[in-house]
Amino acid sequence: MIKIKDLQARVEEKEILRGINLEIGPGEVHAIMGPNGSGKSTLSSVIAGREDYEVTGGAIDFEGEDLLDLDPEERAHKGIFLSFQYPVEIPGVTVSNFIKTAINESRKGRGEEPMEAREMLAKMREKTALLEMDKSYLSRSLNEGFSGGEKKRNEIFQMAMLEPKLAILDETDSGLDIDALRIVANGVNKLRSEDNAVVVITHYQRLLDYIEPDFVHVLYNGKIVKSGDKNLALELEAKGYDWIKAENA
Amino acid sequence: MTDLAQDLLSSFVVAEAGLNGAKNLGVVNMRKEALDRFEATGFPTTRDEEWKYTNLKPVLKHDYKIMLKSESAVSFGDIKQYLLSDLDTYKLVFINGKYSSWLSESTHQSYDICTFAAALNKYPDILAEYLGKAAPAGETFVDLNTAFADDGAYIRIKANQTVDKPIEILYITTDENGTSFSQNRNLIIVEQNAEVQILERHQNLGDTESFTNFVSEVFAARDARVSYYKVQNDSDKASLVDNTHVKQASGSNVHVGTYSFGGKLVRNNLHFYSGGEHAESHMDGITIIGDGQTVDHHTLVDHQEPNCYSRELYKGIYLGKSHGVFNGKVLVRQKAQKTNAFQQNDNILLSDKAKVDTKPQLEIFADDVRCSHGCTVGQLDKNALFYLRSRGIPKREAEGLMTYAFASDALEYVKIPQLEKRLNGVIAEKLGINLEFAL
Ligand SMILES: Nc1ncnc2c1ncn2[C@@H]1O[C@H](COP(=O)(O)OP(=O)(O)OP(=O)(O)O)[C@@H](O)[C@H]1O
Numbered sequence: 001m002i003k004i005k006d007l008q009a010r011v012e013e014k015e016i017l018r019g020i021n022l023e024i025g026p027g028e029v030h031a032i033m034g035p036n037g038s039g040k041s042t043l044s045s046v047i048a049g050r051e052d053y054e055v056t057g058g059a060i061d062f063e064g065e066d067l068l069d070l071d072p073e074e075r076a077h078k079g080i081f082l083s084f085q086y087p088v089e090i091p092g093v094t095v096s097n098f099i100k101t102a103i104n105e106s107r108k109g110r111g112e113e114p115m116e117a118r119e120m121l122a123k124m125r126e127k128t129a130l131l132e133m134d135k136s137y138l139s140r141s142l143n144e145g146f147s148g149g150e151k152k153r154n155e156i157f158q159m160a161m162l163e164p165k166l167a168i169l170d171e172t173d174s175g176l177d178i179d180a181l182r183i184v185a186n187g188v189n190k191l192r193s194e195d196n197a198v199v200v201i202t203h204y205q206r207l208l209d210y211i212e213p214d215f216v217h218v219l220y221n222g223k224i225v226k227s228g229d230k231n232l233a234l235e236l237e238a239k240g241y242d243w244i245k246a247e248n249a
Numbered sequence: 250m251t252d253l254a255q256d257l258l259s260s261f262v263v264a265e266a267g268l269n270g271a272k273n274l275g276v277v278n279m280r281k282e283a284l285d286r287f288e289a290t291g292f293p294t295t296r297d298e299e300w301k302y303t304n305l306k307p308v309l310k311h312d313y314k315i316m317l318k319s320e321s322a323v324s325f326g327d328i329k330q331y332l333l334s335d336l337d338t339y340k341l342v343f344i345n346g347k348y349s350s351w352l353s354e355s356t357h358q359s360y361d362i363c364t365f366a367a368a369l370n371k372y373p374d375i376l377a378e379y380l381g382k383a384a385p386a387g388e389t390f391v392d393l394n395t396a397f398a399d400d401g402a403y404i405r406i407k408a409n410q411t412v413d414k415p416i417e418i419l420y421i422t423t424d425e426n427g428t429s430f431s432q433n434r435n436l437i438i439v440e441q442n443a444e445v446q447i448l449e450r451h452q453n454l455g456d457t458e459s460f461t462n463f464v465s466e467v468f469a470a471r472d473a474r475v476s477y478y479k480v481q482n483d484s485d486k487a488s489l490v491d492n493t494h495v496k497q498a499s500g501s502n503v504h505v506g507t508y509s510f511g512g513k514l515v516r517n518n519l520h521f522y523s524g525g526e527h528a529e530s531h532m533d534g535i536t537i538i539g540d541g542q543t544v545d546h547h548t549l550v551d552h553q554e555p556n557c558y559s560r561e562l563y564k565g566i567y568l569g570k571s572h573g574v575f576n577g578k579v580l581v582r583q584k585a586q587k588t589n590a591f592q593q594n595d596n597i598l599l600s601d602k603a604k605v606d607t608k609p610q611l612e613i614f615a616d617d618v619r620c621s622h623g624c625t626v627g628q629l630d631k632n633a634l635f636y637l638r639s640r641g642i643p644k645r646e647a648e649g650l651m652t653y654a655f656a657s658d659a660l661e662y663v664k665i666p667q668l669e670k671r672l673n674g675v676i677a678e679k680l681g682i683n684l685e686f687a688l
């Protein structure tokens with residue numbers, strides 16, 4: 001589905017990604033772990049198309065197309081979704097108007113008709129129920145005054161509404177209480193299928209107990225320095241990163 | 250002295266002979282005195298503190314016709330789009346400064362909704378009581394208007410009356426006179442516990458330059474309620490100096506909303522004189538302008554009595570090479586204890602060629618007051634923009650969505666749903682976006 005080859009990126013003069021190689025197939029779940037500041041969020045942002053980062057080398061191929069040529073919105077239309085580590089507050093735009101606009105702009109981008117109002121409403125009802133969200137969130141300003149956990153839940157609600165092919169969840173577990181973690185993970189699992197893929201960025205095994213990864217990667221200093229199966233995450237949980245750092249010193 | 254000022258002075262003699270005010274000695278004297286003051290000062294320049302940021306020279310240089318003819322045939326079809334078509338309203342329509350009874354719908358039934366020209370003749374006592382009592386002598390454009398204005402809207406709502414539908418006032422300029430200099434004047438008297446909603450706009454239908462020097466005096470008696478909406482979306486050939494002066498008695502509530510989307514140069518001098526306890530003064534507005542346009546809001550709230558509230562919220566969005574000015578003066582006199590005055594001016598520059606000068610000006614002589622003020626000039630938040638785009642919303646729409654969200658709280662006090670819808674439509678058009686999400 002997505003093939004990342006020798007991806008290098010920097011911001012201003014600082015090199016952050018130093019040759020990332022990663023291939024993700026449909027139906028797969030990949031976990032990316034790694035110490036703070038290693039470049040995990042940068043990688044997600046570059047995939048989603050944030051213009052602050054300058055790609056200095058390498059390529060990203062998404063379903064046979066060069067992703068790096070596309071605007072962020074075009075990438076979204078192709079089915080890429082990023083759940084932000086720090087969702088942005090947007091006063092004056094309600095959650096429901098926002099999601100309606102996002103869905104219909106994506107449809108338009110794909111040459112489809114807008115969604116019927118009734119279908120939209122039914123879908124919102126279904127997805128708020130799935131994530132056990134109070135419907136009053138829909139009429140609130142996007143993320144404004146939301147608690148940390150509420151913001152994360154709202155990200156997954158948007159994901160559920162948009163049904164992306166590739167969802168990147170950047171520390172979606174941080175800020176969630178124990179029940180919320182279960183609910184959100186359950187929501188993500190419900191959306192999994194043979195056709196879509198999920199990348200989970202996390203620091204903790206906890207989330208991976210619910211969303212079981214097929215592959216686990218360690219990102220360190222702008223590179224993927226180790227890959228394995230779900231046992232790698234357990235090993236990291238037990239041993240920390242010192243041994244990884246030593247291996248790559 | 251500019252050529253235009255010279256022309257005005259020499260036209261006065263001719264004008265005076267034909268003015269309706271000739272029958273009203275008080276008014277005749279008032280005009281002469283006003284003209285003398287104008288002769289002494291002339292037009293303001295950027296050396297005047299109050300005109301520091303807005304240069305009138307380029308718009309005053311045209312060879313304006315001062316004594317306007319009004320014979321051209323303007324049909325309802327020509328002006329329909331400038332009226333709220335989906336709402337029944339009273340209408341006062343002026344073509345090149347002269348009242349068109351054909352296009353208007355006035356009344357004398359329970360209230361007077363008619364013309365200034367008629368009032369000059371019919372109600373000399375009322376004129377003597379109110380004319381020039383809100384708009385201060387000594388302000389150049391007010392003086393000039395006082396000297397010349399012979400028509401406009403006259404609205405008098407008697408005590409305890411609520412006007413059954415909004416009043417629309419429309420000032421139309423056509424090509425009939427070539428480049429025209431218009432001076433009309435409203436006199437709006439809302440008596441005790443009466444209520445009225447007024448919409449007003451100036452529209453140049455022609456292809457030649459026009460300059461309008463307009464005065465509106467509003468008197469809100471005890472517990473009166475007034476909503477006054479100004480829609481400024483004129484052609485890029487039209488310039489306007491709007492002098493609106495509102496005098497409030499105790500318990501009155503007056504809202505003036507100014508929505509500026511068009512025109513070449515627009516200067517709004519909006520003054521509130523809060524002269525009775527527990528009066529509420531609301532002024533707000535949205536400015537969205539682009540290449541070659543200037544909108545300048547100069548506001549004053551003069552708190553003269555205790556326990557009053559004023560609220561001022563202006564939002565500005567600037568595209569292309571446009572220029573915005575906001576100067577908000579809040580004066581709290583010594584007697585005006587427990588004044589609560591709020592003022593905020595927020596601006597977004599969507600182009601690096603756009604420019605905003607914003608300045609709050611507080612003069613507080615009472616010690617027990619609550620006054621807050623703030624002004625911001627910024628760009629759209631990049632993180633927020635990326636967030637919206639990453640959800641599939643194209644850049645232009647994302648900018649529009651954020652800009653609309655930024656501006657829309659200044660529409661909160663619009664009480665006429667049809668007008669709110671209209672304004673939303675204009676905002677969408679100006680920002681080049683689809684605003685379905687907001688409607
Ligand atoms: N816009 C930016 N300007 C300057 N430095 C940046 C910018 N974005 C990222 N960086 C730097 O790049 C490095 C990688 O940051 P990134 O956010 O990708 O790390 P991370 O792996 O997601 O960390 P964490 O686990 O703390 O979320 C950090 O040193 C960070 O300070």
Ligand SMILES: [Mg+2]
Nearest residue numbers: 040041042085
């Ligand atoms: Mg991160």
